[in-house]
Amino acid sequence: MVVEAQVKTAKRVTGGSFLIEDLNPDDIFTLEDLSSEQKQIANLAADFAEDKILPQVHEIEAKNWDVSRKLMRDLGDLGLLGIDVPEQYGGLDMDKITSTLVAENLTGSGSFSVTFSAHVTIGTLPLVWYGTPEQKEKYLPKLASGEWIAAYALSESSAGSDAMNIRTRATLTPDGKHYLLNGEKMWISNAGIANLFTVFAKIDGEKFSAFLVEAGTPGLTVGAEEHKLGIRGSSTCALVLADCKVPVENLLGQAGKGHHIAFNILNVGRYKLAASAVGGARSSLRDGIRYAKERVAFGKPITSFGLVQEKIAESAAGVYATEAVLYRVVGAIDAALAELDKNSPTFAAEVQKRIEEFAVECSILKFFGSEMVERVVDHTLQIHGGFGYVEEYSAERAYRDSRINRIFEGTNEINRLITTGWMIKRALQGTLPLLPAIKKVMDEVMAGPAAKVSYEGPLAPERALLAGAKKISLFCAGAASQKFGNDLGEQQEVMGALADMLSEVLALESSILRTEKANKPNSIAVKLTKYYAAHSFRIIETSAERVLAAVAEGDTLRIQMTILRRLTKHEPVNTVALGREISSALVEVGRYRL
Amino acid sequence: MRILTVVRQVLDAEESVNIQEGAVALDGRKLVLDTMDEYGVEEALRLREGAAAGAEVVALAIGPARTEEALRSALAMGADRAILVETETPLDVIAVSAVVAQVAQSEKIDLIFCGGQQADWDSHALGAATAERLQWPQATWTSLLALQGGMLSGKHDVDGGSESFAVPLPAVVTTQQGLNEPRYPTLPNIMKAKRKELRRVPLTEYGVSAKLRVVGVEVQVKQRRKNIIDGKDASAAAATLIDLLRHDAGVIG
Amino acid sequence: MILLVAEHANGKLSKSTLEMTTVARGMGREGAITLLVLGSNVASVAAQAALFAEQVLVADKPELAQYDAEVWAAAVAQIAREGEAHTILIGGGRSGREYSPRVAVKLDAPLIEDAITLADRNGALVAAHYTFLSRVTETVEAQGPVTVVTIKPGSFPPAQPASAAGEQYDAELDLPQPRLRITGKTAEKSERISLADADLVVSGGRGVESPEGFKQLVEALADQLGAAVGATRAIVDAGWRPYSEQVGQTGKTVQPKAYIAVGISGAVQHLSGMNKSKFIVAINKDANAPIFKIADYGIVGDVHQIIPAMIDELRK
Secondary structure, eight states: OOOOOOOTTSOOOOTTGGGTOOOOGGGSOOGGGOOHHHHHHHHHHHHHIIIIIGGGHHHHHTTOHHHHHHHHHHHHHTTTTOTTSOGGGTOOOOOHHHHHHHHHHOOSOHHHHHHHHIIIIIITHHHHHHOOHHHHHHHHHHHHHTSSOEEEEOOBTTBSSOGGGOOOEEEEOTTSSEEEEEEEEEEEETTTTOSEEEEEEEETTTEEEEEEEETTOTTEEEEEEOOOSSOTTSOEEEEEEEEEEEEGGGEESOTTOHHHHHHHHHHHHHHHHHHHHHHHHHHHHHHHHHHHHHOEETTEEGGGSHHHHHHHHHHHHHHHHHHHHHHHHHHHHHHHHHTSOTTSTTHHHHHHHHHHHTHHHHHHHHHHHHHHHHHHHHHHHHHHGGGGGSTTSHHHHHHHHHGGGGTSSSOHHHHHHHHHHHHHHHHHHTSSTHHHHHHHHHHHHHTOOOOOOOOOSTTHHHHHHHHHHHHHHHHHHHHHHHHHGGGGGGOHHHHHHHHHHHHHHHHHHHHHHHHHHHTOTTSHHHHHHHHHHHHHHHHHHHHHHHHHHHHOOHHHHHHHHHHHHHHHOOOOOOHHHHHHHHHHHHHHHTSSOO | OEEEEEOOEEEOTTSOOOEETTEEOOTTSOEEEOHHHHHHHHHHHHHHHTTTTTOEEEEEEEEOGGGHHHHHHHHHHTOSEEEEEEOSSOOOHHHHHHHHHHHHHHTTOSEEEEESSOTTTOOSOHHHHHHHHHTOOEEEEEEEEEEETTEEEEEEEETTEEEEEEEESSEEEEEOTTSOOOOOOOHHHHHHHTTSOEEEEEGGGSOOOOOEEEEEEEEOOOOOOOEEEEOSSHHHHHHHHHHIIIIISOOOO | OEEEEOOEETTEEOHHHHHHHHHHHHSOOOSOEEEEEEESSOHHHHHHHHTTSSEEEEEEOGGGSSOOHHHHHHHHHHHHHHTTOSEEEEEOSHHHHHHHHHHHHHTTOOEEEEESEEEEETTEEEEEEEETTTTEEEEEEEOSSOEEEEEOTTSSOOOOOOSSOOEEEEOOOOOOOOOSEEEEEEEOOOSSOOTTTOSEEEEEOGGGOSHHHHIIIIIHHHHHHTOEEEEOHHHHHTTSSOGGGBBSTTSBOOOOSEEEEESOOOOHHHHTTTTTOSEEEEEESOTTOGGGGGOSEEEESOHHHHHHHHHHHHHO
16 A cells, blocks of 8 residues: 655755745645644654653663663554555555654654664665665565664764764675675664664775674674763664674675765655654643743742743744744655656665755754754753753753754754755756856845835735845855855855855745745744744844855955845844743643644 | 444543633644543454454544544544534533434444543443433443353443443443553554545434533632642651641641 | 432442432422432331432332342333423432433433532523533533433532421332343452542552552551542552542542542543542652642652651651
């Protein structure tokens, strides 16, 4: 039973085009567009998290692996591990929105979310995309059922961000039947409980390749559990490979082409991380609101106080914006994938190519989502006061658990560099008409003040901000390219600031489109969008100033600052009042609820 | 054999209860298939998988259009088809029982399950009222059930304890917690449910008149002191607590 | 006629019957207050009933030795019809709540369930009762000449005997054959005070960690206080305690002066069974536990240390 993706509401757009294309609300997929089945699936994951994961959080944290293993098997029984796996191998072959919903709703334990994601995404997808029929037949059914747990072994102690520099070697045995793997791996999630590892090694020290290695293979040793700051209930160990004997049949994909696997998998891992971040942030916000309603100070519940309301509003706006970006992007990916023929022999390759189109969006989701959830758990901890600092309250654990999100799946620094780097690469290749767009903006702004465009509707001011934001981003990108040319990649701070501008453009636009699509003029969604827009635009302004000051000086800088001031001119919104309204609405319902 | 399971869509246990425009606000809240009714769906499915192999399980709900979601959940658990009798006006349990009885007759039902109680109207009466209309026997608050040769046997709660019983079909059984553990709908079953029959019938098809009307709704909020004490020093905390109970509350001498 | 169905055990009228009598007297309707006594060897019950009602109808037969929903419904409906009762009051215990709907259908009458107030208002009966797992009070109005009402036990004070004894009459009944056959009984037994009667209840949940933990903490504290023992659904399901101790939506509803919740998280289904207690005390190691939202006094801490400390302190 192959299920069609729910794509009727998402327009087929080119990945990366958000900076230069203006979409209509109906063009994007939003959380409000879920089908009845998608909602049921999301509820299934949420109910499972509430009934089965949350009550066992302490056992999970205590590294009671049997609990995690049993939970994985239960998820396998429900079909929740096989969403991306083809039917013939025990999976369900469903759309990416559905798998994103599951990742988002399987909350309760940050540790278990990592166990689940590491298995389902980086653990299983390499096999789905690159496996031979024999390999898939042998391993996928066990992974889909949860009988076996998967792990992904790329990083080494001296090769993290620079993954291409791994030193683990693979040498073919003289009889040509095995590869001997030698080296070590570091920070491998699920290592202590995995049955199957996808291990990256260089054949003869050169050809970057991937291998399927079963636990218990002679020569494979799993190290001791790391004592981590957070996600303590997720198994994280080093691996030592000493003449680890892997049959040649277990080479995954082509020799020397392993980097395709590594990079393509990461795109999916990145948007899934944003999904987990959304789920985690919502839970944290709920805990914060719950505590604030009960905690009395100066004779009133602390929800009465502005500085608490501000935290609730900020957290909620961050969640709303991330949801908007996430479902817009995954919806666009589904739209791109819907065009493909599942029976074509190049299907897997095509899938990855289309996902790669959205590499910029995926990287943005990674750093945007991880930083959003960190702010939320930090606010929640602060709301708890001293009680947020002790183990009895979940706020403490959530705070520690979320920190890893800025580090794994590519550090946020790397992801910012990828965001800007890939945009520029596509611009130069001509795959994205960025250069003409930049030129158009440069010409326009140099020509002097333009006629005011008027927008309509409750988000008219925000639409004006968005239009300005896109121009500013293009303008700054143009200025930076003009100054540094091909060396722009060395200017990491400028790249980072440009990435911030790109991510805020995507977030601001997605929030506006989502709210306009829902079309409820007096709703909390409108307030959240306005609140977020004010925050977002400030970041764009600050980043733009930083970029321009780094690329120009003297008169040029003065002219550019004049242009910037013109493009950023707007009437500020009363975010204090908005924040209070948002907080009040959420406090009444007791959680983040639109 | 054909089994009817009556389901109700109620507020999720997590949701808070607020009154808006003279009724408990349900808009935008999480609504779920009532757990007590879920035991009924699960028991029907178990019978179909065991003693009543080949039976058809039909899920029935009476309520507004959104109640369809609760029926979809029943279908996703494994019910064969569903019927939604649509009405925007809430009905009292005696009126609802008239609809259930008529459906049971037209669908030629042999066994009816419903929850012993539901989490919105808190009524215990639907099963019994329906049984009376059909002139069938009833077993309420059933915590154990078996079927053999047209005879139901099991255990159910009564005042002051429990009893084991035997009752012939056709009958109405209302559920008690412990009857079974309802299955989660698996993903494949959620998707399969999409294609199962869900028939919508307007309430006007049934001659039903309500004799009870709601004239007031109020949330009971008892102000609690919420005096929270840190329990790290167990003896100090215990002493404080006993002191409060003795002097503040006056419940111990 | 205002028809009340008497409940009795061991030759005595139940407290709930006396509570119903208070309702019958105070609801503002005319009509002879009539107690119907169904059972076998119920002469003493009938005599007691006569002290409270204007008339007593007695059906004393071996066929009525064992309660059955269909039999009771038939009996009550027949008497109600013959006596032209406009109001039929039935006790809100398990049996009352399961045969009263049958009576209502037989009489084509509305059913008011578990009433906590009841009064005539311009000829219609108006009552309040709890809904949404006892979180909401709903007021309903019944239409029509006849109304069947179950009365929530413990909501009204028990009536005092009337100044004159009522007349007793034999009731002739056409009784159906019961179809539900009872093949065994398990009665709740305890030396301890019952949940329904206790002023203090000590109740335990998963936080006690084991059946032994329950005994050492909950039972020990209850015995020290002379309290009744309660349990959550979770531990009854786990088999640690009998169902008779379960407090909650599918168990018993209690309203003691103080309810001490030991290691109970506070699921709404449990809360619905005890949230009307006068004082609620909770001890739990999880500060986020919902029970703390409805507690008057709460300790965030280890029940395994705090309860023994409380017991020690009480012994002094």
